[in-house]
Amino acid sequence: MSASVALSDLGIPVTVFESAPQLGGRARGLIYQGTQLDNGQHILLGCYLQTLRLINKVGGNINVDFLRLPLQLDLNGEFSLRAPHLPAPLHLLVALLTSKGLTISERLNAIRFMLALRRINFKIPHDITATEFLSLHNQDTALVHKLWEPLCIAALNTPIHKASAQILLNVLRDALNNLRSDSDMLLPRIDFTTLFPQRAADYIKQRGGNIRLGCGVESLHLLDKFIEVTTAQGTEIFSHVICATQPVAAARLLRSIAELRESVAQIDSLEYQPIYTLYLQYPAHINLPHPMLGLLQRHSQWLFDKGQISVQHGLIAAVISAEGIHQGLSHEELAQKVIAELHEEFGIAEQPKWFKVIAEKRATFCCSPKLQRPLQLTAHPRLMLAGDYTAGDYPATLESAVISGLKCADVISAITNQ
Numbered sequence: 001m002s003a004s005v006a007l008s009d010l011g012i013p014v015t016v017f018e019s020a021p022q023l024g025g026r027a028r029g030l031i032y033q034g035t036q037l038d039n040g041q042h043i044l045l046g047c048y049l050q051t052l053r054l055i056n057k058v059g060g061n062i063n064v065d066f067l068r069l070p071l072q073l074d075l076n077g078e079f080s081l082r083a084p085h086l087p088a089p090l091h092l093l094v095a096l097l098t099s100k101g102l103t104i105s106e107r108l109n110a111i112r113f114m115l116a117l118r119r120i121n122f123k124i125p126h127d128i129t130a131t132e133f134l135s136l137h138n139q140d141t142a143l144v145h146k147l148w149e150p151l152c153i154a155a156l157n158t159p160i161h162k163a164s165a166q167i168l169l170n171v172l173r174d175a176l177n178n179l180r181s182d183s184d185m186l187l188p189r190i191d192f193t194t195l196f197p198q199r200a201a202d203y204i205k206q207r208g209g210n211i212r213l214g215c216g217v218e219s220l221h222l223l224d225k226f227i228e229v230t231t232a233q234g235t236e237i238f239s240h241v242i243c244a245t246q247p248v249a250a251a252r253l254l255r256s257i258a259e260l261r262e263s264v265a266q267i268d269s270l271e272y273q274p275i276y277t278l279y280l281q282y283p284a285h286i287n288l289p290h291p292m293l294g295l296l297q298r299h300s301q302w303l304f305d306k307g308q309i310s311v312q313h314g315l316i317a318a319v320i321s322a323e324g325i326h327q328g329l330s331h332e333e334l335a336q337k338v339i340a341e342l343h344e345e346f347g348i349a350e351q352p353k354w355f356k357v358i359a360e361k362r363a364t365f366c367c368s369p370k371l372q373r374p375l376q377l378t379a380h381p382r383l384m385l386a387g388d389y390t391a392g393d394y395p396a397t398l399e400s401a402v403i404s405g406l407k408c409a410d411v412i413s414a415i416t417n418q
């Protein structure tokens with residue numbers, strides 16, 4: 001959608017083929033029991049500049065569409081950190097210094113670490129795992145456990161012992177090192193399909209583009225000057241194609257194209273990590289102490305009070321990122337664990353009226369060190385790849401997906417202007 005918006009702006013007509021009956025992909029709204037949910041609770045960071053710009057461009061208003069919270073981590077009594085209104089990176093240093101749940105030497109250790117990262121410009125010569133990197137910088141067990149591990153899992157959706165230190169540093173660099181607002185956390189007040197792709201679709205249609213829902217691409221065939229796109233509705237030809245599916249679907253579509261062998265091999269080498277989101281509808285008076293808070297050593301890693309975020313009173317979302325023992329539980333068993341945790345941690349004794357577990361088994365690629373992610377530009381000049389898994393500085397995020405689409409649009413506009 002980001003590529004299509006950018007191309008529409010340039011007066012280049014686009015056709016978007018979407019196999020699902022609705023837009024949004026891995027960030028989509030859905031209705032359950034008459035309640036608006038998302039396939040997963042999404043958080044944007046203030047440094048996701050391209051995504052936020054695009055939401056505003058297609059008719060959103062990021063000041064209205066999001067609950068914007070200054071950087072804060074609250075692990076329900078185990079640890080808390082809150083950034084004061086100071087310029088970056090002072091806001092982070094003061095937040096670390098005044099955080100609760102760590103000894104003074106641990107807090108100074110975290111500050112020394114952040115200053116060391118600034119000195120090396122958040123770049124390491126050879127990528128290693130986040131666990132190895134943190135240990136090289138003497139970040140002890142409590143610091144890793146309460147601060148770096150929750151941050152790493154939330155940002156990279158990858159267990160810390162498998163996660164790329166360099167990609168983690170890229171996120172820390174962009175979120176913590178420039179403007180204070182970059183580290184803000186933005187929680188959508190509306191569902192994700194409405195927030196961006198539906199508005200983008202309207203924007204594209206107003207500029208002459210086509211959006212075909214429920215119209216999956218079955219095959220691509222490269223001709224001399226065109227690419228044939230075949231769907232259940234027939235075959236059409238286009239000058240350029242941006243393949244913007246999730247990686248497994250991209251590999252399936254591209255496998256038969258000899259020139260794309262290298263891109264397909266890179267996609268095939270990706271591994272995946274899940275994200276589970278459990279929604280629980282409690283009576284309307286039930287709420288949490290904060291809109292968003294974390295738990296340590298629990299199934300629920302992060303809890304979101306949708307009453308405080310999107311006026312959906314009594315609705316709580318529990319998010320479990322990356323692989324773990326929860327994958328061995330049935331949805332009913334997982335829900336019972338989370339219900340017990342809410343009881344023990346917050347005294348919520350009532351039972352929810354309903355719950356819904358959404359298990360995205362391939363939520364993101366596993367963001368491990370030295371990954372060879374496929375470039376947007378492939379060996380075929382008229383066929384490009386977009387998506388969160390393509391080459392870039394960020395882990396699998398909305399921002400990496402958006403940036404990849406914009407890069408493809410840039411290439412096409414440069415070619416068509418020649």
Ligand SMILES: Cc1cc2nc3c(=O)[nH]c(=O)nc-3n(C[C@H](O)[C@H](O)[C@H](O)COP(=O)(O)OP(=O)(O)OC[C@H]3O[C@@H](n4cnc5c(N)ncnc54)[C@H](O)[C@@H]3O)c2cc1C
Pocket residue numbers: 017018019020023024025026027039040041042043044215216217218244245246249253275276277360362363364386387388389396397398399401
């Ligand atoms: C539960 C969950 C929580 C997440 N939380 C966050 C978060 O807090 N912050 C964040 O930044 N990111 C988060 N992410 C990651 C983020 O959602 C993804 O990085 C982003 O949505 C990827 O976008 P994409 O366009 O690359 O791919 P997708 O969203 O997967 O879009 C690909 C689209 O291609 C369509 N498609 C597939 N095959 C075909 C075909 N043959 N023909 C036509 N269409 C096809 C699919 O239906 C889909 O709509 C989360 C992801 C999940 C699953």
